[in-house]
Amino acid sequence: MVTPAARREAAAHLRSAYEMSERRACRVLGVDRASVRYQAARPGDGVLRDRLKALVQERRRFGYRRLHVLLRREGHAVNRKRVQRLYREEKLSVRRRGGRKRAMGTRRPLETPLGANQRWSLDFVSDQLTDGRRFRTREALSLVVDTSISGQRLARELDKLIARRSRSAVIVSDNGTEMTSRAILERTNRTGVAWHYVAPGRPQQNGFVESFNGRLRDECLNEEVFASTAGARTVIERSRTDYNHVRPSAHGGLTPEAVRLNLAASRLRNVTSCAGRPLPSAQQIGHQTLGLS
Structure with a gap:
């Protein structure tokens, strides 16, 4: 004590x-x-924390010392040690740069998605053909199969997905070379879609896609033998269709597609016939929309 x-x-x-x-x-x-x-009379840190996190998004390469200077310029009566404590508690430390220019995502903790197209999760899953060549798959509302997927290919597939569906508020991925490539950096600057990288060695921070990867491997990849990439594309696309339209999910046995349609219909009814009533709260619809990512 x-x-x-x-x-x-x-x-x-x-x-x-x-x-x-x-x-x-x-x-x-x-x-x-x-x-x-003794009862502490010190005011709360909520306002200061919010401003500190906002400054971190504007100045990603600034440490707590420079951020302290900026806060003092704005009129916040705060010393350096307090800024350092809040900086550590919010896990805002600057990542070391590697040997090449990499894409940098957000540094704030992720919020739980409460609606469709609020968060997309990306990851790689690999398997091999009968001749020993390995191929990789990706799930981002679609599955892309090839023996190699570069950062440029990833950017093109994301553009196709946005044209077909809609853009996401944030995209979450690990720190693989494809996701931190110059092509992804240029795409992020061009589209303005936020990109969040999970902490190294913390796959649980991207739990949605990790859970899907486990199901895909257990129910499809481990059950099939692939002789060619064309055959793999056919089988895996069939598995994706089954996952979205046939396979029961945790949402009361409904399929992900049924959940999405029910949510869209519910929103349409509220807009057209109940203009005077508030829309369903995020807590009411959040659980149903998580399976769409």
Whole structure:
């Protein structure tokens, strides 16, 4: 018990568990009663945290020292140590650059998607043909199969997907070379779609696509033998169609396509016939839309 907060917690434990008075608990612990009774009068850090995260998005390569200077210029009466503490708690540290120019995603924690096209997740899954050549697949509302998928190919496939469906608010991926390539950097600057990279060694931060990859491997890749990439494309596309239109999901046994259509119909009814009533809350529709990513 070396901090005042720990001592206050210990005194509260003695009073609740052993029905001691405050005076006796403080005497047993050797703690001053004024320290136990102290109530922090410091204002909350909410506004400062929000402004610090906003500055990080504008100045991605700035550390807490330069951010502290910017905050002081804006009139925030805050010292460097407090900025450093908030900087560490929000995990905003600057990533080291590699040997080449890589795409940089957002550095703020991801929010849970609450609607369709709010978040797309990308990842690679590999398998091999009967002759030993390996091929890779990608799920982003479509499956692309080839023996090699470059960053330029990835950018083209994303453009095709947006033209066919709609653009996402944010795209989430790991730090693979295809996702951090110059082609993806140029596409991000051109389209303005936010790109978020999960922390290295933390695949659970991209849990939606990791879960899908497991199902795809277990139900399709491990069950089939592929003699050519053309055959693999046919089988995997059939599996994707089955996943979206036939396979029961966790949404009450409905398929992902049925959930999407129900959500679209519900929104249309609310807009056309219930203009005076509020739309369904994000909490009401959020669980149904997660399976669409």
